């Protein structure tokens with residue numbers, strides 16, 4: 001391992017925070033927070049802002065066929081795979097200013113530190129802003145990162161439509177034209193990075209409760225989505241005796257109790273959520289003949305998700321108040337455990353800033369879940385107040401964000417020296 005560049009001494013906290021504020025002004029709402037739906041005017045403006053930062057830092061700006069934007073700081077050996085660091089700039093409809101954007105601006109701070117240090121390094125360093133992480137306008141999210149990592153096809157991504165019927169492909173063409181007009185170079189195809197690092201707000205309460213400004217994220221839990229249908233028989237609410245009923249609501253109610261009991265046999269890392277529930281014919285004096293609900297099931301261990309999957313399927317085969325049950329999987333994303341060597345480098349960097357920092361498994365999706373399928377990947381978290389995000393009240397403390405960014409700078413320094 002070579003000498004590190006002592007890059008953390010070159011992190012300019014004030015400049016970093018000015019960048020955070022400049023990003024927060026793009027798509028700002030009068031009521032606070034921001035609205036930058038994927039590929040809309042504000043989202044494109046946020047990318048153009050990033051491209052504008054390239055020249056003064058001696059970097060080159062690129063964009064690819066999915067509108068992902070890259071700033072590249074050349075290494076003395078340009079043929080080496082770049083160290084890639086990044087996040088996303090799009091937001092939820094009524095969002096805070098830090099989910100995603102903080103990560104991109106923190107990476108920019110890494111480039112500024114490298115520039116100010118006049119640092120020479122063999123391996124190129126690239127900062128990326130991924131397209132449509134949120135999935136709020138075009139579902140599903142993480143479009144740019146999943147295409148880049150080869151886990152989703154471009155054809156399927158561009159076919160998605162927003163609520164107004166605008167295809168992703170048409171919005172993307174408009175965005176690509178503006179990126180091209182900005183002078184950024186077109187680099188159509190993905191490549192395999194040396195490694196990928198992402199800093200993100202925690203979007204949960206753990207770090208704040210510990211008073212800790214930064215921690216290593218060891219992985220992202222897996223999630224399975226189920227759609228459940230309980231089929232009964234509609235009949236008169238007043239005249240049908242208990243023994244003759246096939247009440248879809250009562251069947252669903254008892255089934256949900258049993259599903260939840262099965263889920264509670266697992267450890268406390270398990271997340272079991274029923275977020276949608278509907279009844280038909282939805283009439284006050286008719287026994288429901290159909291109930292439909294969803295299950296969102298999450299855990300870091302694939303074996304736990306597998307065990308529960310089998311238990312749920314067995315329960316679906318039982319009789320529930322005389323109703324028939326179908327339980328189907330609508331989406332399955334396996335858990336990701338981040339790269340051990342990369343985690344070690346991040347752990348050492350975090351320990352230099354905050355020796356008592358915990359390790360966390362992410363409960364939410366991030367672009368990193370896809371990148372982990374194509375290169376060594378790991379993440380850092382920094383706290384947000386009360387764990388609130390996807391809301392204008394999302395808030396981070398400048399001092400904590402600077403410490404987290406300095407941990408990221410140290411990690412990049414360490415990886416460039418190895």
Ligand SMILES: [Zn+2]
Nearest residue numbers: 099100133200
């Ligand atoms: Zn995010």
